[in-house]
Amino acid sequence: MAFAFTFTKTLILFVSLSSLLLQTHAARGPRTVQARLYSLCKPTTNVGLCYRTILPEVLGLPRFNYYKALEVEMLVTQKQVEKTSKLISVLLARPGNSKDLGDSLQICKEQYGNIMDSMAEAKSQVAQRNVIEARFKFSSVVSYYESCNDSFTKGTSPIVEEAQGVYDLAGNCLDIMKAIQDRESRRRRGTGPVTSP
Numbered sequence: 001m002a003f004a005f006t007f008t009k010t011l012i013l014f015v016s017l018s019s020l021l022l023q024t025h026a027a028r029g030p031r032t033v034q035a036r037l038y039s040l041c042k043p044t045t046n047v048g049l050c051y052r053t054i055l056p057e058v059l060g061l062p063r064f065n066y067y068k069a070l071e072v073e074m075l076v077t078q079k080q081v082e083k084t085s086k087l088i089s090v091l092l093a094r095p096g097n098s099k100d101l102g103d104s105l106q107i108c109k110e111q112y113g114n115i116m117d118s119m120a121e122a123k124s125q126v127a128q129r130n131v132i133e134a135r136f137k138f139s140s141v142v143s144y145y146e147s148c149n150d151s152f153t154k155g156t157s158p159i160v161e162e163a164q165g166v167y168d169l170a171g172n173c174l175d176i177m178k179a180i181q182d183r184e185s186r187r188r189r190g191t192g193p194v195t196s197p
Contacts, residue, residue: 032064033058033059033061033064034055034059036064037051037054037055037058037064037069038051040066040069040176040179041054041172043175043179044171044172044175044176045167045168045171045172045174045175046168046169046171046172049168049169049172050073050172050175050176053072053073053076053169053172054069054072054073057072058072066176066179066180066183067126067129067180069176070126070131070173070176070177070180071123071126073169073172073173073176074119074122074123074126074173076169077119077141077166077169077170077172077173078116078119078123080162080165080166080169081112081115081116081119081166082116083162083165084112084159084162084163084165084166085109085112085113085116087158087159087162088105088108088109088112088159089109091105091158091159092105092106092109100153100156101152101156101158103151104148104151104152104153104156104157105158107147107148107151108148108151108159111144111145111147111148112144112148114140114144115140115141115144115145115166118137118138118140118141118144119138119141121137122134122135122137122138122141122173125137131177131180131181131184132181134177135174135177135178135181138170138173138174138177139174141166141170141173142167142170142171142174145163145166145167145170148163149163
């Protein structure tokens with residue numbers, strides 16, 4: 001009888017611990033990824049855009065990774081830059097553009113080429129986990145965007161919506177780079193978490 005009682009208590013304890021472990025593992029799953037992503041995106045230029053573009057790519061990962069989030073946002077930014085560049089080329093090819101519009105579009109074509117070059121350099125630095133240099137290289141993206149934007153007479157840009165997407169995504173990338181840089185700096189000082197970025 002004592003054996004059966006001890007066996008039953010042990011079985012109940014085992015089942016309880018197993019259930020607790022499963023709940024703990026589930027709590028570290030998607031909800032934790034979502035919470036960490038929201039925390040990363042909260043101080044960015046466009047919080048909603050940051051969250052929407054990164055979440056589908058990181059949701060299935062076993063652990064949230066800041067660099068993976070940055071790589072995703074950089075890829076989305078690159079696609080937006082390519083989309084905007086194609087639109088600029090299409091608009092440039094239209095007959096009947098005014099001289100001012102043609103000049104502005106030509107400036108934008110050059111600036112968006114520079115954006116692609118800067119992004120490639122930054123992407124290389126991110127692959128090496130050199131976020132400080134990546135941030136330095138990537139910061140020129142916003143400058144090139146502004147040069148293009150400033151080339152148009154106020155209210156005449158035919159690429160406003162597409163360019164705003166570039167600005168928001170690039171701002172998000174810079175903000176994520178800053179978050180990674182701050183996190184790594186805290187870790188080096190011994191005041192931050194010891195988990196990998």
